Amino acid sequence: MKNLDVATFFDEIADILEILDDNPFKIRAYRKAALNVRGLTEDVALLARADRLEEIPGVGKDLAAKIVEIVKTGRLKHYEELKRKVPEAILDLMAVPGIGPKTAKLLYEKLKIKSVEELEKKAKAHKISGLPGLKEKTEENILRGIELIKKRAERMSLKEALDLSGEVVAALKKNSPAVKRIAPAGSLRRMKETVRDIDILVTSDKPKNVMDAFVKLPMVKDVLAHGPTKSSVLTDTGVQVDVRVVEPESFGAALVYFTGSQAHNIHIRHIAKKTGLKVNEYGVFIEKTNRKIAGREEADIYKALKLTLIPPELREDRDEIEAAAKGRLPKLIELSDIRGDFHVHSKWSDGAHSIEEIATAAKKIGYEYILVTDHSKRLKVARGMTEKDVLKKLKEIQKINEELKGIKILSGAEVDILSDGTLDYSKDILKKFDMVVAAIHSGFKESKDKLTMRTVRAMETGLVQILAHPTGRLMGVRPAYELDFDKVFKVATQTKTCLEINAFAERLDLDDVNSKAAMEAGVILAIGTDMHMLDQLGSIKLGVSVARRAWLEKKNVLNALRLEDLLKFIRK
Ligand SMILES: [Zn+2]
Ligand SMILES: [Zn+2]
The missing domain is CATH 3.30.460.10 (Beta Polymerase, domain 2)
Structure with missing residues (x-):
């Protein structure tokens, strides 16, 4: 797939335009197109062939032509021309998350830093904080950013x-x-x-x-x-x-062995040893006689070790082996248990499709309901909705619900949590929605206390049913912000607020570990795709995979509720 190539070209063009102090609207257009292409589940080359590129939000004629050029030639003339206008070192420095064009220019011009390695050395030696506008905190951020790119290069x-x-x-x-x-x-x-x-x-x-x-x-x-x-x-x-x-009679053993994790494998080898057995990539053997007793199917391997079959998502040696020995593994949620999506954006804000198109697509998947969550007014970059438009949208939803049978459209909003923890719409407006999803979209670098306070206050309004992408991370771009999770989980259960597993590919937020902790604290998780284009509805499977890695069962996941039960839940 060429999607990543296209997104990278667009992001780099935006970077260069920023260094050149070009038109901010143009810069934002490239950034948005990059984000949307990266989030596609369809191959951009296929879209190009079908002449459907302009269905991608933010992609008009001009960008579509550029995508075609990249798909066909692997290159982009416009990019190459722009690139000649700035020193390459500045671009390299900007690849570090947290370093914007201004900082990169400054580092290059004042400190003559020409590579990321040099930057790392100078940051570690505290030689950066002296520059005007750069504080000690910047050094920390730079080093954290360098760690992020190192990780991104590997995974x-x-x-x-x-x-x-x-x-x-x-x-x-x-x-x-x-x-x-x-x-x-x-x-x-x-x-x-x-x-x-x-x-x-x-x-x-x-x-x-x-x-x-x-x-x-x-x-x-x-x-x-x-x-x-x-x-x-x-x-x-x-x-x-x-x-x-591998040999057919070793396929199951090889699957266990190569699926891992290492810690899981070590643990099962240890269990085998205790009962006079030996397990490796070829099978399970009786240690003394070397006679093979299992190998063809994974279930046989686990059975020979007196364990029930452990789903691959749990094989991290996080107590799954103990649970399997007692026959107490959870019955994990499955994709087929999902009856709806709690986070979709329509044309009313920054989505690409009308509510009717989204509902029709969701019905085709077999969903019973879908929650439309367009952005609230503060988020202007994402075309956040005014109160006046909200009222119009509610009418539209009512009308489609009357006409389109077989799926229920629930009205909602992804309302911004402001810096003091209040919400971006009045109580009167919020009460008109079926469900409200709240999210932090600004001030990610604030302290743990402050971010926890904002999160908790939003839940304590009693007006929020789901807290979206609770830690704000965007993989490869910015790390999760810290929260006092004990407090967040406690308030979530008290206020009956669900925490989201955002299924957008770069988010997966909450992650597996925090989702499990939330579940153990009694919190219900709600999976939302955060879709802006129809084909992103399919990323629900990524959300389900996080839920499975978090040991969640149907009862822990809001999306497993039938419509009638969901409506009861909302009324409560
Ligand atoms: Zn959001
Ligand atoms: Zn969203």
Whole structure:
């Protein structure tokens, strides 16, 4: 997929325009298009071919033509011309999250810093805080930003990994009829929020045929190793993909072994040892006689160890083995349990589609309800809605609900939590919605106390049903802000406020660990896709994967409620 390439070009153009003090509207247009292209679940190249690029919010004729150029040639003339106007070092420095064009220019011109490595050295030696406008806090932020890029260089988002492994599996099946069973393993199969590389396991009676087909797949850029049963490649997006052919009678054992995590594997090996068994990537064996007693299916491996089958998402050695030994694993929520989406943006704010289009698409998925949550007035960059428009929107929803059967549109808003913790609409307006989602969109760098205060006060208004993206993180861009979670969870249960698992690919917020802690504190989680385009409704699966990694069952997730029960919940 070329989506990332396109988004990167647009982001870099915006950066350069910022350095050149160009028109802020133009800059914002590029940023917005980059964000939306990055969030697409469809391949931008396919959209280009179908002449559908202008369906992407923020993409008009001009940007569509640029996308076509990138898809066709892998390059962009306009970008290359712009790039010549600024020193490359400034661009490199701006790649560090938290360093804007002004700071980058300053570091380059005043301190003659020409690379990120130099920057890291000077920041560590406290040689930056002396500059006008740069404080000690900036040094800290710079170092944290450098850590972030280091991590980003190593890992891709879960969504990118799912897309890529899906493409590789499909292409391999198509190009090698010798492929029998095939499954991705690794942290991708555990649905970790970021993934380093992709491991795929295959069974086949002609391994050579599979290997030869694999190293010639269209997305392969470099072949790192080409062996009889194992090969490694680098894709054109710089990701390492390994494919191994294993014996059919060892497939289950290999899946357990390569799905990991390491801590999980060590723990089950330890359990095997205690009962005179040995477990490895080929199977479970009786230690003394070396006789194999399991290997073909994963369930057999766990059964041999007197454990119930542990879902891949739980294999982190966070008590899942103890629970499996007692037969007490949770019955995890599944995608098919989801009956609606609690976070969608329509054309009324910064979404691309009308409420009717969204509701029709949601009905097609099989949803019973959908909560339309357009931005409130403060958020002007996202076309936040005035009170007057809210009233019009409520009328429109009523009308569509009368006409469109089989799905209920719930009226809502994603209302800004202001800096003092009050909400961006009056009580009178908020009471008119079926449900209110509240979110912090400004002041991310405030103190933990302040952010906790804002969060808690918003919930204590009693007017909010869901707190959206509770820690504000955008992976690769800004880290989660700190909150006093004990306090937040306590107030959430007291005020019956749900915390969101935002399923947008770069958010996944709350994350798995905090979602689990919230559930254990008695909080209900609500999954919302934060969709701005129809195809983003599909990212609900990312939200479900977070919920599963957090040990959530149907009873912990608001989206599992039938419409009638949800309406009862709202009335309460
Ligand atoms: Zn938001
Ligand atoms: Zn939103």
